[in-house]
Amino acid sequence: MVHSSPVRRGRIAEATDEQSIPATRPQPVRRAQPPAQVMQQYILWHESEGHSRKTESVYQKTLSPFFAYLKGDHQIADVNDIHLEHLRAWLVWLRNTPGQHDKPRASKTIESYCRQVMAFLRWCVEEEVIDHDPTTRLKLPKAEKKHIRVFSDEEVRTLHEVCLPPRNGLRPEVQRMLAARNRAILWVLLDTGMREMELCGMRFMDFDRKRGTIYIMGKGAKERKVLLGQRGYHYLCAYLDHWRGEPESSEERLILNDDGSQMTDQTIQKLFMRLKKASGITDKRVSAHTCRHWYAIRFLLKGGKLFALQRHLGHESLEMVKVYAYITDQDAEEEKRKYSPADDVEIEPRQVKRHGFRQG
Numbered sequence: 610m611v612h613s614s615p616v617r618r619g620r621i622a623e624a625t626d627e628q629s630i631p632a633t634r635p636q637p638v639r640r641a642q643p644p645a646q647v648m649q650q651y652i653l654w655h656e657s658e659g660h661s662r663k664t665e666s667v668y669q670k671t672l673s674p675f676f677a678y679l680k681g682d683h684q685i686a687d688v689n690d691i692h693l694e695h696l697r698a699w700l701v702w703l704r705n706t707p708g709q710h711d712k713p714r715a716s717k718t719i720e721s722y723c724r725q726v727m728a729f730l731r732w733c734v735e736e737e738v739i740d741h742d743p744t745t746r747l748k749l750p751k752a753e754k755k756h757i758r759v760f761s762d763e764e765v766r767t768l769h770e771v772c773l774p775p776r777n778g779l780r781p782e783v784q785r786m787l788a789a790r791n792r793a794i795l796w797v798l799l800d801t802g803m804r805e806m807e808l809c810g811m812r813f814m815d816f817d818r819k820r821g822t823i824y825i826m827g828k829g830a831k832e833r834k835v836l837l838g839q840r841g842y843h844y845l846c847a848y849l850d851h852w853r854g855e856p857e858s859s860e861e862r863l864i865l866n867d868d869g870s871q872m873t874d875q876t877i878q879k880l881f882m883r884l885k886k887a888s889g890i891t892d893k894r895v896s897a898h899t900c901r902h903w904y905a906i907r908f909l910l911k912g913g914k915l916f917a918l919q920r921h922l923g924h925e926s927l928e929m930v931k932v933y934a935y936i937t938d939q940d941a942e943e944e945k946r947k948y949s950p951a952d953d954v955e956i957e958p959r960q961v962k963r964h965g966f967r968q969g
Contacts, residue, residue, distance in 0.1 A: 647738055651732060672729060688739055691739075759893070760900075768795060772795060774883075783867070785852075789844070789851065790852065796840050800904070802904030804898075805874045805898070808864070808877070808897070809874060810862070811862065814860065820836075821837045822834050853865070878897075881895050905918055915934055
């Protein structure tokens with residue numbers, strides 16, 4: 610009969626006792642993630658991915674008020690503390706709180722804000738900034754689908770005329786120079802449908818005068834080629850030949866501010882604000898983006914193909930340009946009503962003698 614050693618038996622018992630007790634590991638201390646700090650990381654990521662400066666500014670313009678709302682209404686100063694109920698409360702706040710100029714925010718604006726915040730929070734999840742996704746069950750708010758209003762031919766002619774700025778103490782040659790520059794901007798936008806930032810970025814090396822083409826570096830660092838029509842080519846060359854002056858290098862911008870500095874999107878926006886006031890157009894936006902809409906719709910109405918329009922506008926998806934096809938279908942219906950062949954047939958109403966009961 611073999612007896613086990615008491616020392617050995619004690620060691621086995623101790624080992625068994627240790628295995629039966631679960632080991633309690635210290636939980637890692639969660640580091641606070643201040644919204645402003647995370648937003649800077651997000652902007653840095655956009656820059657490293659080569660996204661446009663305008664994309665970065667749009668996100669910054671949306672996220673800063675979002676964080677201010679969270680801190681003011683929910684005392685949230687850590688991105689980790691954002692949950693679904695906070696996002697839903699924020700959407701309600703956007704609908705019920707006036708925006709700029711004390712006007713209610715458009716449903717399209719609210720939808721855009723929601724998209725940007727959702728993209729930011731999902732980036733936080735991917736980058737392991739937060740350990741949960743508060744947008745999992747969040748649905749995008751529905752936006753109204755409004756008809757895109759574009760310029761009529763008469764309004765385009767009016768915009769062309771008011772490109773001549775008021776004197777306001779300007780010398781005649783300065784006034785003519787600004788008119789030439791403003792008309793070059795207007796007609797290049799109408800003739801190509803390019804974005805305002807793309808127009809600001811045009812360089813001499815991007816303009817092929819012999820072929821009348823411009824190479825544009827669009828969103829996502831994707832280059833495309835657009836062809837100028839006769840009018841856009843004429844007004845651009847008139848500005849370059851008579852008022853722009855010779856560039857020191859091919860890297861210089863084609864179109865400049867009146868003081869010779871590089872033109873920005875703020876310059877374009879201020880120009881169209883003045884054109885809107887001078888033209889008296891009140892029933893639609895007067896902007897570079899309206900020129901883009903005008904080009905797209907006119908291109909399709911003249912028989913252009915949807916795939917070609919997608920390339921011209923620099924859209925990645927065909928879905929982005931289908932809205933223009935829908936609008937042109939509606940315009941075609943209006944043209945059908947105007948030129949309906951059946952309406953040209955003259956029909957003389959027949960005189961029908963009515964037989965009724967005689968009185969008396």
